[in-house]
Amino acid sequence: xxxxxxxxxxxxxxxxxxxxxxxxxxxxxxxxxxxxxxxxxxxxxxxxxxxxxxxxxxxxxxxxxxxxxxxxxxxxxxxxxxxxxxxxxxxxxxxxxxxxxxxxxxxxxxxxxxxxxxxxxxxxxxxxxxxxxxxxxxxxxxxxxxxxxxxxxxxxxxxxxxxxxxxxxxxxxxxxxxxxxxxxxxxxxxxxxxxxxxxxxxxxxxxxxxxxxxxxxxxxxxxxxxxxxxxxxxxxxxxxxxxxxxxxxxxxxxxxxxxxxxxxxxxxxxxxxxxxxxxxxxxxxxxxxxxxxxxxxxxxxxxxxxxxxxxxxxxxxxxxxxxxxxxxxxxxxxxxxxxxxxxxxxxxxxxxxxxxxxxxxxxxx
Amino acid sequence: xxxxxxxxxxxxxxxxxxxxxxxxxxxxxxxxxxxxxxxxxxxxxxxxxxxxxxxxxxxxxxxxxxxxxxxxxxxxxxxxxxxxxxxxxxxxxxxxxxxxxxxxxxxxxxxxxxxxxxxxxxxxxxxxxxxxxxxxxxxxxxxxxxxxxxxxxxxxxxxxxxxxxxxxxxxxxxxxxxxxxxxxxxxxxxxxxxxxxxxxxxxxxxxxxxxxxxxxxxxxxxxxxxxxxxxxxxxxxxxxxxxxxxxxxxxxxxxxxxxxxxxxxxxxxxxxxxxxxxxxxxxxxxxxxxxxxxxxxxxxxxxxxxxxxxxxxxxxxxxxxxxxxxxxxxxxxxxxxxxxxxxxxxxxxx
Numbered sequence: 001x002x003x004x005x006x007x008x009x010x011x012x013x014x015x016x017x018x019x020x021x022x023x024x025x026x027x028x029x030x031x032x033x034x035x036x037x038x039x040x041x042x043x044x045x046x047x048x049x050x051x052x053x054x055x056x057x058x059x060x061x062x063x064x065x066x067x068x069x070x071x072x073x074x075x076x077x078x079x080x081x082x083x084x085x086x087x088x089x090x091x092x093x094x095x096x097x098x099x100x101x102x103x104x105x106x107x108x109x110x111x112x113x114x115x116x117x118x119x120x121x122x123x124x125x126x127x128x129x130x131x132x133x134x135x136x137x138x139x140x141x142x143x144x145x146x147x148x149x150x151x152x153x154x155x156x157x158x159x160x161x162x163x164x165x166x167x168x169x170x171x172x173x174x175x176x177x178x179x180x181x182x183x184x185x186x187x188x189x190x191x192x193x194x195x196x197x198x199x200x201x202x203x204x205x206x207x208x209x210x211x212x213x214x215x216x217x218x219x220x221x222x223x224x225x226x227x228x229x230x231x232x233x234x235x236x237x238x239x240x241x242x243x244x245x246x247x248x249x250x251x252x253x254x255x256x257x258x259x260x261x262x263x264x265x266x267x268x269x270x271x272x273x274x275x276x277x278x279x280x281x282x283x284x285x286x287x288x289x290x291x292x293x294x295x296x297x298x299x300x301x302x303x304x305x306x307x308x309x310x311x312x313x314x315x316x317x318x319x320x321x322x323x324x325x326x327x328x329x330x331x332x333x334x335x336x337x338x339x340x341x342x343x344x345x346x347x348x349x350x351x352x353x354x355x356x357x358x359x360x361x362x363x364x365x
Numbered sequence: 366x367x368x369x370x371x372x373x374x375x376x377x378x379x380x381x382x383x384x385x386x387x388x389x390x391x392x393x394x395x396x397x398x399x400x401x402x403x404x405x406x407x408x409x410x411x412x413x414x415x416x417x418x419x420x421x422x423x424x425x426x427x428x429x430x431x432x433x434x435x436x437x438x439x440x441x442x443x444x445x446x447x448x449x450x451x452x453x454x455x456x457x458x459x460x461x462x463x464x465x466x467x468x469x470x471x472x473x474x475x476x477x478x479x480x481x482x483x484x485x486x487x488x489x490x491x492x493x494x495x496x497x498x499x500x501x502x503x504x505x506x507x508x509x510x511x512x513x514x515x516x517x518x519x520x521x522x523x524x525x526x527x528x529x530x531x532x533x534x535x536x537x538x539x540x541x542x543x544x545x546x547x548x549x550x551x552x553x554x555x556x557x558x559x560x561x562x563x564x565x566x567x568x569x570x571x572x573x574x575x576x577x578x579x580x581x582x583x584x585x586x587x588x589x590x591x592x593x594x595x596x597x598x599x600x601x602x603x604x605x606x607x608x609x610x611x612x613x614x615x616x617x618x619x620x621x622x623x624x625x626x627x628x629x630x631x632x633x634x635x636x637x638x639x640x641x642x643x644x645x646x647x648x649x650x651x652x653x654x655x656x657x658x659x660x661x662x663x664x665x666x667x668x669x670x671x672x673x674x675x676x677x678x679x680x681x682x683x684x685x686x687x688x689x690x691x692x693x694x695x696x697x698x699x700x701x702x703x704x705x706x707x708x709x710x711x712x713x714x715x
Contacts, residue, residue, distance in 0.1 A: 147552070151537065152539055154652075176501075177514055178514040204566060237514065
């Protein structure tokens with residue numbers, strides 16, 4: 001049964017890293033300052049590494065550009081996308097924390113219907129620290145929220161829930177539409193504040209957006225690979241989708257939960273739909289093959305860890321999607337490279353971590 | 366909200382109310398702005414002795430024990446208590462049914478306007494459902510929403526929605542132990558969403574505020590699971606939960622959608638959760654037995670009609686759950702009986 005006493009949400013400031021991919025600037029951080037300043041930031045600078053990205057004063061951060069990624073990963077750097085926000089997953093890999101919150105640099109603080117600013121990070125922490133309920137749908141949404149509970153008929157044996165691996169937030173203002181929808185509805189804005197968090201049932205896939213996302217790195221980190229996108233790749237804007245489908249399938253297999261809903265951020269920038277269309281074009285018809293693939297994936301019970309699940313998934317990608325396009329053969333290889341790199345960088349405690357020194361200054365607070 | 370219903374004609378809808386109390390004056394007067402355009406079917410709980418008190422100005426047909434006895438004859442189905450409403454589903458000749466408990470009143474939405482549950486249920490039922498892939502912006506057919514990036518295009522035409530499950534402000538549909546432990550807890554959160562419950566996801570379908578397409582799933586909503594201690598409070602029943610689990614399996618099998626969320630009703634108090642604790646405990650225990658059964662249940666591909674699905678589910682219930690508790694054997698029998706009744710009485714439409 002859910003606890004109705006309102007205990008303050010822990011900050012988790014020493015257990016959570018904020019990963020931000022950027023190619024332009026980080027001015028948006030000024031608005032987030034009251035919420036983000038207690039945390040360590042990992043900035044992944046995409047694009048031209050000779051450009052200097054200014055980080056607002058007062059933030060504790062490490063910054064990696066393409067040169068750092070190449071230096072740290074060597075030949076394995078090939079799995080990290082260039083000229084695409086997919087590069088953010090490098091930040092996931094080098095983080096040493098238990099939780100990751102990732103946000104795009106065109107996302108700002110939203111307001112709830114009463115006009116109060118939304119502390120998105122706090123809501124993500126609430127979501128990730130409370131259980132999920134993937135085996136039976138609760139019609140009153142997240143039963144662990146203050147003021148809610150399990151409804152009549154909800155089996156008691158399922159009320160403990162399972163650990164939450166992912167908290168997927170949403171966006172007010174510019175919604176996360178694909179290019180065709182953007183072209184047809186250029187003026188549509190998401191103004192509907194839906195005051196709910198809910199667990200996506202086991203066996204159900206969803207389109208995971210990377211703009212406002214938190215996950216438990218210890219539980220699911222290696223599955224959060226954002227694929228091969230951007231420069232030199234035939235596809236873009238499917239990075240987070242790919243990570244989401246792999247993550248969901250693995251969460252379902254291992255018995256972890258994925259939540260979606262609150263918190264909202266304010267998405268300010270509508271990207272150019274014609275540019276998006278070019279990036280997404282292949283994805284739009286490839287996804288017709290991808291969805292049945294992911295829906296049918298079964299992982300053997302010997303796959304008891306995320307890396308094992310992920311490697312197995314990469315084999316199935318190669319076997320079943322390789323014939324759709326050679327891209328998937330490369331992607332399957334990159335998935336393996338990613339896991340190898342992940343395991344190398346995330347050695348057990350006691351081993352040296354010299355190779356992961358960041359390039360940008362790590363200013364003292 | 367006050368959008369007019371452009372999808373369904375008024376005369377395609379029946380509002381079915383199971384009357385568990387005799388004086389419906391306040392109830393119907395409060396619902397008048399919403400209900401008065403429609404045909405009402407009120408079924409009086411056979412256990413009630415007095416005449417129903419119904420205010421003027423409604424287009425209503427009332428059914429009582431004698432009607433039930435005459436039409437149903439001998440049957441293993443008992444239409445007492447909350448189950449009386451199913452008789453209304455049986456005799457309806459309209460395509461769509463909206464049904465609410467008689468202790469529910471119109472709620473107000475966030476703008477302070479009266480929630481027109483018929484209009485919202487109608488919108489839910491006449492726009493497609495999307496059970497095969499979860500849309501993170503909820504119902505993509507609502508004004509101001511759409512499918513998000515990454516949603517496969519081939520799945521965007523959706524499937525027919527057969528069932529619309531609304532929610533409750535004030536007294537939410539909690540079970541007795543939950544309500545007894547939190548006697549002050551009231552649901553004040555208005556969640557402005559409708560969403561499709563994904564295929565193969567099970568849910569507890571509350572009968573308090575529902576609507577459905579009678580032509581698609583009429584046979585799959587039935588009074589079958591009767592607790593030994595079943596009473597006149599929702600805390601003392603499981604019949605709707607059982608029916609809903611079966612209906613969801615049938616919908617999943619036939620490729621129909623089930624939506625949950627808006628509209629809200631305002632549900633009021635009746636009875637004491639603590640008094641109901643002992644009675645509902647039986648229902649709580651039974652739910653533990655049924656979850657693995659429903660999770661594993663798969664119907665034959667050759668079963669393509671709702672009534673045949675129900676017969677098949679009943680057979681599985683009898684074989685697999687019959688030995689667990691006699692209440693399931695009786696439920697299976699009632700389900701078969703229901704289909705017989707449906708074929709004899711219920712299957713014609715206007």
